[in-house]
Amino acid sequence: MRQEDGSLVAAREPHAKPPPAPHALPMGSREERRISATVSPAKPDCPPVRLDLSLVRDDAGGRRMVASSPDGEVIQALDMPIEAAFLPPPARPWAAGVSWAPREELGGVWIERDLGRLRVGADIEEAGGGELQARVRVGWRF
Structure with a gap:
């Protein structure tokens, strides 16, 4: 669904058994969500570029984003948590x-x-x- 500002709400495509992630995931993390977007650059002489993102949860319960592109090198990525991440309290046995x-x-x-x-x-x-x-x-x- 295209929004008024030009942004696109991603289509949902749930998989019972999704294929492997298109990029390496950090050691010990578990992929929670995968996002893929194809961007048509504003310059007319540039071909469309696909960006693959994975939301992963690490051993401590924190979340991180992993970005890759089959069409080139990702030169910068920003992972900005808007809501405070929930980390479980330490065990007190x-x-x-x-x-x-x-x-x-x-x-x-x-x-x-x-x-x-x-x-x-x-x-x-x-x-x-x-x-x-x-x-x-x-x-x-x-």
């Missing part, structure tokens, strides 16, 4: 804290660690008579 039983006025400390889908932990608590009591916990994260 450890937790520690204190516990308090107000009725008995007994305290304790605990530590936990996530190991995949499991959460393991240990508690050290005061028992009646001032003795210490240890507990080990294993739970399922969901």
Whole structure:
């Protein structure tokens, strides 16, 4: 669809199994979207030029554009994120804290660690008579 300013809204062409990217992708990245445009230069003596673009997601969750052209060398490319990219927060597998039983006025400390889908932990608590009591916990994260 051609717009009033001369720009063109790209046609959608979903593929169940798209062909390989027309250019090398950065190591560890995954192609999310492929764009191809053919440009007819303003000078009449220049032939049309095709530009291939790929939107890729890297290992850290960021996105980058890759540009190439079978008709020549891409001499400059600009990748300007307009919206802030979402990067997942870093994993924090450890937790520690204190516990308090107000009725008995007994305290304790605990530590936990996530190991995949499991959460393991240990508690050290005061028992009646001032003795210490240890507990080990294993739970399922969901």
